[in-house]
Amino acid sequence: MTDAIVIVGAGHAGGRTAETLRAAGVTAPIQLIGAESYPPYERPPLSKDLLTGKIAVEKTYIQPAAYWAEHDIALVLDAPAAALDRAAKQVRLSDGRVLDYATLVLATGGRPRRLSLPGSDSGRVRYLRDIEDTRAIRAALGPDARLAIVGAGVIGLEVAASARALGAAVTVLEVAPMPLGRVVDRALGEWFMALHRGHGVDMRMGVSVQAIRDGAGGAVLELADGATVAADLVVVGIGIVPNAELARDAGLTVDDGIVVDQFGRTADPAIFAVGDVARAFHPTVGRHVRLEAWRNADNQSRAVARVIAGGSEPYVEVPWMWSDQYDINLQVAGLPSAVDASVRRGTDDKFTVIQLKDGAVVGGVTVNQGRDMRPLQQLIAKAAQVDAERLADPAVPLAQIAKGA
Amino acid sequence: MAEDWHKVARRSELAEGEIASATVGDKQVAIYLIDGEVHATDNICTHAFACLSDGYLENGIIECPLHAGRFEVKTGKALGAPVNVDIAVYAVKLVGDDVLVKLG
Numbered sequence A: 001m002t003d004a005i006v007i008v009g010a011g012h013a014g015g016r017t018a019e020t021l022r023a024a025g026v027t028a029p030i031q032l033i034g035a036e037s038y039p040p041y042e043r044p045p046l047s048k049d050l051l052t053g054k055i056a057v058e059k060t061y062i063q064p065a066a067y068w069a070e071h072d073i074a075l076v077l078d079a080p081a082a083a084l085d086r087a088a089k090q091v092r093l094s095d096g097r098v099l100d101y102a103t104l105v106l107a108t109g110g111r112p113r114r115l116s117l118p119g120s121d122s123g124r125v126r127y128l129r130d131i132e133d134t135r136a137i138r139a140a141l142g143p144d145a146r147l148a149i150v151g152a153g154v155i156g157l158e159v160a161a162s163a164r165a166l167g168a169a170v171t172v173l174e175v176a177p178m179p180l181g182r183v184v185d186r187a188l189g190e191w192f193m194a195l196h197r198g199h200g201v202d203m204r205m206g207v208s209v210q211a212i213r214d215g216a217g218g219a220v221l222e223l224a225d226g227a228t229v230a231a232d233l234v235v236v237g238i239g240i241v242p243n244a245e246l247a248r249d250a251g252l253t254v255d256d257g258i259v260v261d262q263f264g265r266t267a268d269p270a271i272f273a274v275g276d277v278a279r280a281f282h283p284t285v286g287r288h289v290r291l292e293a294w295r296n297a298d299n300q301s302r303a304v305a306r307v308i309a310g311g312s313e314p315y316v317e318v319p320w321m322w323s324d325q326y327d328i329n330l331q332v333a334g335l336p337s338a339v340d341a342s343v344r345r346g347t348d349d350k351f352t353v354i355q356l357k358d359g360a361v362v363g364g365v366t367v368n369q370g371r372d373m374r375p376l377q378q379l380i381a382k383a384a385q386v387d388a389e390r391l392a393d394p395a396v397p398l399a400q401i402a403k404g405a
Numbered sequence B: 001m002a003e004d005w006h007k008v009a010r011r012s013e014l015a016e017g018e019i020a021s022a023t024v025g026d027k028q029v030a031i032y033l034i035d036g037e038v039h040a041t042d043n044i045c046t047h048a049f050a051c052l053s054d055g056y057l058e059n060g061i062i063e064c065p066l067h068a069g070r071f072e073v074k075t076g077k078a079l080g081a082p083v084n085v086d087i088a089v090y091a092v093k094l095v096g097d098d099v100l101v102k103l104g
């Protein structure tokens, strides 16, 4: 019987899992199986510095390319896994190879949700998830390019900012009344709307794309209200779908992601899931949530690797993500299901919003005010009861409030 | 450089737990007062272009304001992802009220 650990998905979470297993002293064979051609890399630069050309591809790697072999981790690239046989404890790759495992970690991330409209299969329509996507989008962007972005979420707005930096004319089309509806409230949505308008982006909210017509002079997007938008390139950012088919077909519980506990465990004691594909129980949130964020990919995978190595500590961390657009750094902490009051401190272009429910801190946002983020997370972790008046007082540093809470 | 020491701050203007910043030539320096001792590091995070002096300082650890990379101020050691490149640490000396750092 083998003691091999097989990790399917050589992305951020898969890579960190492998790395942490070795760091924890695990000596069993580790196979890290990836569908892509690149070693594990971080995706945040894909819509930012890699898209604008500020950094080279290697800068995104979570470890230098030589690291994996040096640590006796078998990195198998261009090798998507095709099926899972839980009874035989085997993974079959699409090239026919069969791998035996004692422990299996599913780290398959997600794929962009596709538009399904007349004409949306046009070659001018692009999605953004991997390095090749960034390359293709960058190649089509230039000072004279007209870019239409469908979806005013984090990815859409980051692409808008990067495309403006490259000189492209940008239109953002969003069906909701405000941008960033999944991450911030209406007031902040308005703030981001003004930010992008100030940078020359045509922000069209409350519009719905009905069809895309391809022509010699570019694509024409037809909107429900009869208006049209001409574009050389269309980038769609309307969310991701977790790559959970392997787990589902093998009979594991999948419900918007592979359902796992706070240790990353599925119902099968030999199988774990980490990163964007996992819908894990998060003690700080009190329910199962599927996070699509860098820090979760980084730290949840480390925690799960330590569990596999024999540890007993669950992954407990306040959910956190960031986004960079132009010279604006947005950070969001917590995942409140309800907020009944929010307090804003700071100036117009550097501020912190603290979200409360029944007087307890449940979430918060910083805009160019990263200094407040750590104390904010401490308050959220404790669900601290704080006095709203003190919170609003700019003379009292948030760090001081967090220490006293 | 013949004269390696550069004045970057006044000791009397540093506050415990706060971070001052200065520019010397093309270098940006962050100056810290931790338990009464002055320390200096490069001010630019090794992960992305962010000023550590806008970050959060606790227990001798500076957290970058952009992406939460953390460094130990005394040694410059990067404390794990997203940063794996240490930050430069500069020697500090006090001359009267002047805080001097040695670059390079």
Ligand SMILES: Cc1cc2nc3c(=O)[nH]c(=O)nc-3n(C[C@H](O)[C@H](O)[C@H](O)COP(=O)(O)OP(=O)(O)OC[C@H]3O[C@@H](n4cnc5c(N)ncnc54)[C@H](O)[C@@H]3O)c2cc1C
Residues within 6 Å of the ligand: A008, A009, A010, A011, A012, A013, A014, A033, A034, A035, A036, A042, A043, A044, A045, A046, A047, A079, A080, A081, A082, A107, A108, A109, A110, A128, A129, A130, A155, A243, A246, A274, A275, A276, A277, A291, A292, A293, A294, A295, A297, A320, A321, A322, A323, A324
């Ligand atoms: C453009 C972009 C910008 C982002 N910016 C930010 C940001 O600013 N801040 C933030 O907090 N988060 C950001 N994120 C989110 C963050 O990058 C993700 O949360 C993180 O990448 C998730 O890591 P993962 O390992 O779970 O998934 P991934 O990194 O997607 O890795 C999954 C890997 O599994 C592979 N795979 C899938 N199926 C199979 C199979 N059957 N066999 C083998 N391999 C398979 C995939 O090809 C992929 O390489 C961004 C994401 C994107 C796409």
